[in-house]
Amino acid sequence: MNSHDHVTVVGGGLAGTEAALSLSRSGLRVTLYEMRPETRTGAHRTGNLAELVCSNSLKSVDPETAHGLLKEELGAMGSFVLEAAMEARIPGGGALVVDRDRFSAALTSRVEADPNISIRRERVDRIPPDRPLILATGPLTAPELSRDLLSRIGSDRLSFYDAISPVVDALSLDLSKLFRGDRYGTPGEGDYLNVPLDEEAYRMLVGDLLHGERVPPHEGVEDRPEALRAFEACQPVESLADSGPETLAFGPMRPVGLVDPRTGRTPYAVVQLRAENREETAYNMVGFQTKLRYSEQDRIFRKLPGFSEAQFLRYGSLHRNTFLDAPRVLGPDLSLRALPGVYPTGQMVGVEGYTESIALGRLSALYLSPDPPATLPPPTTAVGALLRALVPSVYRPEGESPGPEEVAPFSPVNLHFGLFPPLPTRVRGGKRERRKVLVARARRDFASWWSACRDSLPPKETGHHPLSSERR
């Protein structure tokens, strides 16, 4: 039972807007700070709340996809932002594509008309003393506030640039072409999977990286000094290839200390794959952060040994992003360990993408409502899978040692099926059938968690289902 009657929210983007409206619905008063239009971010164009900074697609509504599932759960939880997106929907095939101006204008009017919410159009430069405080300032948090946050949580706990390597579905790899082994460890044993390349394959990869089509930088967003500093430390794989034909073989693809147990030899170069989670359902291509177009990543990386059928759960990218080292800074109540009562949410907490950020905003409001749920959502659900990636230690069963996701450096997550715990038994019929069973399990587990929440929540907080009119 929470005793506060007021919550301060900093940042009126997707997450902050969702949180403010949800908190108001549960009877709380809210002060919402938003610095636009006075201070701009470099990506936002208007003064509207919940502005979409780039694409106007909130991805798939197909209930057999991870994103469709997330929307279903958000719908059941009464997400205001999802509801506004459904109302502003324009044709876009299986994706939820919106008229961006209608969408953000409708949410702005809704917040402005809400008697429980007072909006302050000001930039916040220091963490306010108010508690509870939701921080939802997003990937382009104003530098003054970032600096203050850094000084309070530790300089290595907030990043300004996001270098993402592709993540591949473990089941789509041909493991017979790869070998297990850690550097200088026992060949055939260890945590890493290694993709061995002979000299010819290495040269082909370097040539492809040099000529592959790259994504141009976002104007005005990637030229900030802090972004550039981080950029030097984390170069895209194709930039390393630009700097010389052997750079990769002496850099992230160096084979030293790795012996292929099948040949007894050290390959010319390797791509190392690191498990994304304890269950090893997904692997990260270590050091392969890239600005190649997604279609080029598909084309080029599928030429790697064992990758011909590779399913990329997430493509590589590099962009400006302010995000926290969630597994190390968040406490079990999802507030900052160093600043109890301060709840970071949205993209800055370590998720990526519009819908993921909305989901985090909704969850923050739920747990700050007068009667919060007694438990976190199960990791088998879409919202639970996202939360588990942020606070893996909270989800770890007692007595179990930390998995790779708790030990490896944190990288922001977007939702994909690789985040869901694997099924306990094998499913015949391939990927499609497996997904169906995963989805059915998620629906069942979400329904039982949410109905337990509903028992403790006032009726106005239990939500409705904007996706209920979708064809299933």
Ligand SMILES: Cc1cc2nc3c(=O)[nH]c(=O)nc-3n(C[C@H](O)[C@H](O)[C@H](O)COP(=O)(O)OP(=O)(O)OC[C@H]3O[C@@H](n4cnc5c(N)ncnc54)[C@H](O)[C@@H]3O)c2cc1C
């Ligand atoms: C250039 C770019 C392109 C992107 N493209 C896509 C895409 O195509 N698809 C996708 O799914 N995701 C995309 N993203 C990610 C997407 O923007 C985020 O996932 C989403 O907007 C995050 O929601 P949020 O509420 O956490 O942050 P935001 O929506 O960014 O909201 C944060 C709000 O906080 C305000 N703010 C910041 N600092 C302060 C301060 N000190 N005081 C007061 N207010 C402050 C900002 O003005 C902003 O309104 C992109 C991100 C960037 C930077």
